[in-house]
Amino acid sequence: MGKKSEISRFVGKKIRMLQAEEERGAGKAMMADLRRGIGHEPGELPQLFGMVLLDMPQEFMSESGIATREEWSCYMALTLYAMHQQGFDWKDRPMHVKEGGSIGRALAKMAKTSDDANADKRALQRLQAFATSIDMKEAFYHLKSLIQLLRSKGISIDYEALAADLYDFQYADGKKRVNLRWGQDFYLEKGKKETEEDIS
Numbered sequence: 040m041g042k043k044s045e046i047s048r049f050v051g052k053k054i055r056m057l058q059a060e061e062e063r064g065a066g067k068a069m070m071a072d073l074r075r076g077i078g079h080e081p082g083e084l085p086q087l088f089g090m091v092l093l094d095m096p097q098e099f100m101s102e103s104g105i106a107t108r109e110e111w112s113c114y115m116a117l118t119l120y121a122m123h124q125q126g127f128d129w130k131d132r133p134m135h136v137k138e139g140g141s142i143g144r145a146l147a148k149m150a151k152t153s154d155d156a157n158a159d160k161r162a163l164q165r166l167q168a169f170a171t172s173i174d175m176k177e178a179f180y181h182l183k184s185l186i187q188l189l190r191s192k193g194i195s196i197d198y199e200a201l202a203a204d205l206y207d208f209q210y211a212d213g214k215k216r217v218n219l220r221w222g223q224d225f226y227l228e229k230g231k232k233e234t235e236e237d238i239s
Contacts, residue, residue, distance in 0.1 A: 042109070042206065043203035043206055043207065044203070045096060045099075046099075046109060046112050046113060046202045046203050046206050047199035047200065047202055047203045048199070049094075049095060049096065049099075049113055049202075050112075050113055050116045050117060050198055050199050050201075050202040051137070051198075051199040052094070053090070053091075053113070053117055054117070054120060054135050054198060054199075057069060057070060057073075057090075057120075057121075058129050061129065069090055070121040070124065070125065071121075072084075072086050072087060072090065073087065073090060073117055073118045073120075073121035073122075074118065074121045074122050074125065075087075076091075076114065076117075076118040076121075077118045077119065077122055077179070077183055078179065078180070078183065080106060080176070081106035081110045081111055081114040082101075082104075082106055082110075087114075087118075090117070091110075091113060091114050091117060095109075095110075095113065096109075099113070108206055108209045108210075109206065111175045111205065111206075111209065112202045112203070112205040112206040112209075113202055115175070115178075115179055115182065115202075115205050116198050116199075116201050116202035116205060117198075119182060119183065119186050119198075119201075120134065120135055120198045122183070122186055122187070122190065123135075123186050123189065123190050123195075123196075123198075125190070126190075127193065132193060132195075133195060134189075134190070134193075134195045134196070134198075135195065135196070135197065135198040135199075136195040136196070136197060137197055137199060138197060139195045139196055139197040140196060140197060140200075140224065140228075141196065141197070141200060141201070141204065141220060141221050141224045142166070142169075142182075142185055142189075142196060142201070142221055142224075143166060143220070143221030143222060143223070143224035143225035143228070144196075144224040144225065144227070144228045145189050145194045145195070145196045146162040146163075146165070146166055146185070146188075146189070146225055147159075147162065147224070147225045147226075147227075147228030147229045148194050148228055149162060149188065149189060149192045149194050150162045150229070151228075152192055152194075153192075159229065162188075162225070163225065165181070165184060165185055165188070166185075166221060166222070166225060168181050168184075169181035169182060169185065170218040170221075170222075175205075175209065178205070178208065204217045204220075204221075
């Protein structure tokens with residue numbers, strides 16, 4: 040199994056654990072703690088150690104005290120998921136949907152539902168701001184803004200895929216791949232809208 044697949048699998052497992060804990064009543068507090076982690080670096084908030092690090096493959100973990108690419112990817116995906124799911128029942132309105140698509144696709148879907156004539160342009164500007172992030176702290180800042188936007192419209196994404204993309208994004212070639220794929224997804228979804236309008 041490749042590194043990105045391992046990261047996706049780990050994040051999916053953690054999300055299922057959070058959902059199971061919510062069934063037992065402890066999930067709300069765990070999700071609230073995860074939301075507090077947004078904007079912080081992995082390891083900065085001790086109350087998140089168990090939620091993020093428990094059962095994490097040892098090879099993902101830092102030995103230097105500086106978060107690894109794997110830790111950044113998992114941490115960002117889980118904290119953003121907690122924010123995205125807030126206010127929605129995960130059974131009725133799950134904000135993590137496996138094969139649910141990338142941020143690019145979700146932004147195009149959001150623009151479809153907007154009454155704003157400039158929705159496409161605004162969504163693309165936000166996507167471009169993320170694409171130019173120089174480090175993970177800046178990427179985190181832009182992703183928070185994007186997820187808040189999607190949450191306001193109740194549009195889900197695939198958080199397992201997001202975690203893998205965030206891992207890829209930390210390498211120069213991977214960053215290009217993620218940016219291209221999200222851009223392609225945006226325009227493919229936008230193209231569906233225009234095709235549907237032409238047919239109707």
